[in-house]
Amino acid sequence: MSIPAVRRPDGGRDRRGSHRVAILVYDGVTLLDVAGPAEVFKEANRFGADYRIVLLSPTGADVTSSLGIRMAVDGAVSPGHAIDTLLVAGSDHYPRAHVPADLADAARIPAAVAGRVASICTGAFVLAAAGILDGKRATTHWRVAHELAVRCPTCRVEPDAIYVRDGTTYTSAGVTAGIDLALALVEEDHGPDLTRDVARVLVVYMQRAGGQSQFSAPLQGPPPRSPALRRITDLVTADPRGDHSLAELAKHLNVSTRHLTRLFHDELSTTPARYVEKIRFDLARALLDQGHTATQAATLAGFPSYESMRRVFAHKLSITPAAYQRRFSTARRAREPGGPHR
Known part of the structure; x- marks a missing residue:
């Protein structure tokens, strides 16, 4: 099964006023990290926004998600891409393994020209490997927040946050928090009224209450030595x-x-x-x-x-x-x- 790419008849150029969202995908990517935010931007278009969504992979080759679903991409990462928002989706692979250099480069190259850069869930590990989170506040899924702090010692990891903005860099918590982040980005672009309409259509909270702690398991620390x-x-x-x-x-x-x-x-x-x-x-x-x-x-x-x-x-x-x-x-x-x- 594959998700067809949307091919641009104009070769990828968007008309003036549109907002180009590039989502970086790769083998093993979490499908909901891609589909959730994309659905928010697509729904926003129904209410007057003009988001153009493209899927990019490090080499331009199609990728296979963590569910085994094949995803067709629009092209390879290139420094010539005009990108307003770069989203880096997450994967179960990279809290367990180090991010390969080619994937880190694939985030670093478009981030240099994008107006804003965001990660979904463990996509923060890719941003960290690319050096994009150095010296910044960030979050990721509560299960691996400590590991992110180890991988990026200059980051200030906030494990309870649903999403964190530090300048033009955004990071979000686990999976569905990508929807929260996408709604926040839409609100930043188009205000609360349009965003509220999108949230209602998707039957989600415009801003959910509380932080990640409400979803986390109780912490079971080691017994005292004494x-x-x-x-x-x-x-x-x-x-x-x-x-x-x-x-x-x-x-x-x-x-x-x-x-x-x-x-x-x-x-x-x-x-x-x-x-x-x-x-x-x-x-x-x-x-x-x-x-x-x-x-x-x-x-x-x-x-x-x-x-x-x-x-x-x-x-x-x-x-x-x-x-x-x-x-x-x-x-x-x-x-x-x-x-x-x-």
Whole structure:
């Protein structure tokens, strides 16, 4: 199966006023990274925009996506291309392997002439290999954000962002966040009214609430090296509802509160209070996923009140427990009378 290329009868030149969007594709590219943003620009054309979308590959050869679907391209990357926006799609390959030089060059060449450059999901690794992210703020999928920071030590990686703009460089989070980014680019070009129409047609949020943390799995760090500190973390994990004030935790080990605070700082880079809060937060998320009401989750997770849990959700995810549950409770549970609420 192949996706036909749109061939330009004028040899690739766009009439004055049009906006040329080039999407860099290559073997193993994630299909939705290409199709999602392209669909946004195509829908924007229905409301008066004039985006011309071309697919470019490093050599001009057609490529095969990660799903095995063949994609026909419009041509090879060339410094002579007139490009207003360059989008670099992602792939599962390059968080695991280093980006080959020819692919990095294929991003670097058009980026030099493009008005703005953007990556979708792990396309940020291609931009990083091309040196385009040096000294800039950036994001990518939450699972590989740490790896991006290792590959690009001069970048300031923001793992919770849906997308990040730094000057004329844009990076976005996992897969569907490419749609969020494309909507932001359309709004930048044509304003909120046209963009709102596009979002409605596509049945997506014009700007989704919260960051990537709402989609990420709870972080499971290594256990503490110190047997004494491990006793405390095991105690908190086994009974999140218990009295885990600093004084009570220190009493369990018969140490000073200052010494316990130092243990947490040295081994876990946090404080006892934040550790307790994290355990309760992770449990509350799991309880909401299972269909408990927000009030039940707050009680079972050990929060003093629903309001205290709500504040933690707002701080960590930028959304309320109710909004989190609406996004992630099961479809069956959501349809039941008296399902998740609050």
